[in-house]
Amino acid sequence: MESLQNIIEGCNRNDRISQEKLYRLLYPGLFSLCRKYFVCEQDIVTVVNNGMLNIFRNLGMYDVKKGDIFPWAYAIVKHAALTYLRNKLNAKEKEHLNxxxxxxxxxxxxxxxxxxxxxxxxxxxxxxxxxxxxxxxxxxxxxxxxxxxxxxxxxxxxxxxxxxxxxxxxxxxxxxxxxx
The missing domain is CATH 1.10.10.10 (Winged helix-like DNA-binding domain superfamily/Winged helix DNA-binding domain)
Incomplete structure (x- = not known):
């Protein structure tokens, strides 16, 4: 398996294969996180994808020497989930379940x-x-x-x-x- 540092370096070069590898590595945990906040699977996937976009945009700020990437990515996606929810509520698209x-x-x-x-x-x-x-x-x-x-x-x-x-x-x- 390719090292995380090599994957991150590839992502910083906008290498699509490296981005896919990082996405697949982080997806299960990030999906589980978003499941806490949303019932609809479409909302969950949207938030994970929005969060991953933010991760790719800010990956240059991540330092491999400071530890595992997952807590850093988790925080970014959690923020994306809360932002998505706030925007959804502000747009008066509240979800009501019977x-x-x-x-x-x-x-x-x-x-x-x-x-x-x-x-x-x-x-x-x-x-x-x-x-x-x-x-x-x-x-x-x-x-x-x-x-x-x-x-x-x-x-x-x-x-x-x-x-x-x-x-x-x-x-x-x-x-x-x-x-x-």
């Missing part, structure tokens, strides 16, 4: 007994886009309320409302699923 439709999906196990990662994402998918993102940033990524508020340029009270709303919706969804 909770009843989502809860009718068959589940191979009781999510209350054992919450596997796929169950967590199933439950998170019932939340409106902004509420889902705030909950993920707070509970899964460890951001503080004030950091989330600053990032989205909203009040801390609004962030707290989204967290409360998310807990309320998830509690109802879990109770409803448990009834079946």
């Amino acid at each position: 909770m009843d439709d989502c809860m009718d999906l068959p589940s191979p196990c009781n999510p209350i007994v054992s919450l596997a990662s796929k169950d967590i994402y199933l439950y998170l998918s019932v939340l409106p886009a902004m509420t889902r993102t705030v909950c993920i940033m707070f509970y899964l990524d460890g951001f503080l309320v004030r950091e989330i508020a600053a990032h989205f340029q909203i009040s801390e009270g609004t962030v707290k409302w989204h967290l409360s709303e998310g807990r309320s919706i998830l509690k109802k969804a879990m109770k409803k699923k448990d009834a079946y």
Whole structure:
């Protein structure tokens, strides 16, 4: 396998084969990251591609000697995901899912007994886009309320409302699923 340094040098020369190798190397982890924020696979792929474009544009700033490329790429794609979500929300294209439709999906196990990662994402998918993102940033990524508020340029009270709303919706969804 070609060394990462050779791939990065090729990318800096705009070598398409090196760019493809780097893309294929980073894609699985970056797809998983974007899956936290988006339900629609088209949105996920769009954000990964936007993030990879930013990675290729800024690859000259990455220093191989400072460590693994994945955390650096992860941060760039995470920023791209949050920017895409903010732009989508600002354009009034909010994603609304009908909770009843989502809860009718068959589940191979009781999510209350054992919450596997796929169950967590199933439950998170019932939340409106902004509420889902705030909950993920707070509970899964460890951001503080004030950091989330600053990032989205909203009040801390609004962030707290989204967290409360998310807990309320998830509690109802879990109770409803448990009834079946």
